[in-house]
Amino acid sequence: MEEHDWRRLMADFKEHLRAEKSLADLTVRNYLTDLQPLYEYMQLKKVSELKSLDRYALRGYLAWLTEIGYVRPSVARKLSTLRTFLRWLVRRGIIEGDPMPRRGPLKTEKRLPRFLSQEQAERLLEAPDTSEPLGIRDWALMELTYAGGLRVSEVSGLNVTDLNLPTKEVRVTGKGSKQRVVVMGETAKRALTLYLRDVRPGLSNENSGVTLFLNRFGGRLSQRSIQLKVKRYSAKAGLSTGVHPHTLRHSFATHMLDGGADLRIVQELLGHSSPATTQIYTHVTGSQARKVYLAAHPRAGKDVRERRKEAAPDP
Numbered sequence: 306m307e308e309h310d311w312r313r314l315m316a317d318f319k320e321h322l323r324a325e326k327s328l329a330d331l332t333v334r335n336y337l338t339d340l341q342p343l344y345e346y347m348q349l350k351k352v353s354e355l356k357s358l359d360r361y362a363l364r365g366y367l368a369w370l371t372e373i374g375y376v377r378p379s380v381a382r383k384l385s386t387l388r389t390f391l392r393w394l395v396r397r398g399i400i401e402g403d404p405m406p407r408r409g410p411l412k413t414e415k416r417l418p419r420f421l422s423q424e425q426a427e428r429l430l431e432a433p434d435t436s437e438p439l440g441i442r443d444w445a446l447m448e449l450t451y452a453g454g455l456r457v458s459e460v461s462g463l464n465v466t467d468l469n470l471p472t473k474e475v476r477v478t479g480k481g482s483k484q485r486v487v488v489m490g491e492t493a494k495r496a497l498t499l500y501l502r503d504v505r506p507g508l509s510n511e512n513s514g515v516t517l518f519l520n521r522f523g524g525r526l527s528q529r530s531i532q533l534k535v536k537r538y539s540a541k542a543g544l545s546t547g548v549h550p551h552t553l554r555h556s557f558a559t560h561m562l563d564g565g566a567d568l569r570i571v572q573e574l575l576g577h578s579s580p581a582t583t584q585i586y587t588h589v590t591g592s593q594a595r596k597v598y599l600a601a602h603p604r605a606g607k608d609v610r611e612r613r614k615e616a617a618p619d620p
Contacts, residue, residue, distance in 0.1 A: 306353060311344050321393055327482040329458045331528060339386035342370060355394060359404045363387070420555040425544055426451060429553075432538040438504045439521070443534055445496035446518050446526070450550055453477065453487035454557035454575050457550035461528045463517040465501070470494055479576040487574050 315337055322333045346366045352358065358366075370380045387405070394400045421429065430447055434440035450460050459477045467476040473489045489497075510523035518526040532549055539548035554575070561571050 306344070306347060306355070315340070317397075318390065318393060329480065331458055332480070336386050336389070339383045340390055342366075342375075342383065343387065343390075356400055358400075363404060419547070419552055420559045421544070421548070421552060423560060425542075426553070426556050426560070428542040429535075429539055429544060429548065432542040435499075438507060441496070441500050441504045442508075442518065443538065445493070445500040446531065447535065447538070447553065448493040448496045449475070449489060451553045451557055452489040452493035454554045454561075454571075455487070455550075456480075456554060456576075457528045457531050460518065460550065461526060461531060464515040465505075465517050466515050467517065468497065470498060477576070483576065485573065485576050 318340075319333055319337060322328045322336055323330075328336070343366060346352075346369055347358075349369075350362070350365070352362065367380060367384065370383060371377075375383070388403075391400070391403050391405055395403055430444070430451065433444040433447070435444050446460060449455065449463075450457075453475055455477060456479065459479055462478055463475070469475070473491075473494050475487050475489060476484060477487055478484050505517075505519060508519040508521065508523055513519055513523045516525045518531075520526050520530065535548060535550050535553070539545065558571055558575060561574070562568065
């Protein structure tokens with residue numbers, strides 16, 4: 306396949322992902338990135354057209370991904386993207402049938418989400434210099450991310466009209482343009498009130514519209530900028546530089562469950578369509594569950610007979 310034909314095909318697939326599946330720009334970009342190795346493999350094996358990709362060729366492609374160094378989770382993600390792409394090709398009539406090998410999904414090792422302790426989260430949230438206007442903005446941004454368990458795309462996409470400060474609620478547009486309402490605490494409300502009153506008016510210009518978090522030029526603060534800010538503040542707080550906005554989302558879920566929140570409530574607040582997605586956080590709250598058990602169960606502590614001996618009067 307010629308490169309210009311591949312580029313045109315990717316442009317059509319990109320439009321499908323945006324218009325029909327309503328995926329966020331970052332997700333669309335990840336889909337296209339995941340398909341690039343397929344084109345490289347086709348060039349390597351001199352596969353001139355997509356119709357030639359039978360199940361044997363695709364098995365060879367998946368094996369090749371491992372050979373060139375992709376780890377199992379990356380291969381599994383590319384496999385998922387490939388399935389979506391092939392189904393689209395079938396619907397478009399570009400290929401006659403789905404050539405994907407009839408096997409179960411590629412199993413991946415379950416990776417527990419990385420999260421901050423409550424003390425670490427406090428250090429990160431206190432890192433911005435609130436004597437500076439942009440420090441107030443960054444404080445409000447991170448407080449809201451942690452308070453609502455928001456994705457970076459959700460934070461970047463927020464508008465002023467999505468806030469209801471009196472009720473401490475935020476209307477969030479998540480994956481697939483699905484909307485949900487999340488709540489915030491008093492600290493996040495205070496930070497947002499300060500930002501909206503004292504900082505945003507100075508950043509806003511005729512092109513800002515109702516965008517909530519503005520950059521220094523009055524435009525929408527990008528996802529990449531938010532990621533870099535969280536990384537910078539984590540280093541300032543003495544934390545690992547591997548901290549990113551999603552770490553705050555993981556921390557929100559973990560701390561909510563540690564505090565006794567119902568799994569279904571956390572699922573709704575996170576915007577997960579399935580409780581199975583949220584259940585991964587139950588694996589990281591085992592220590593808290595043990596403490597609750599030991600404190601609450603009548604026979605969890607010292608042996609009952611030992612307690613009776615201690616309570617018995619001296620002979």
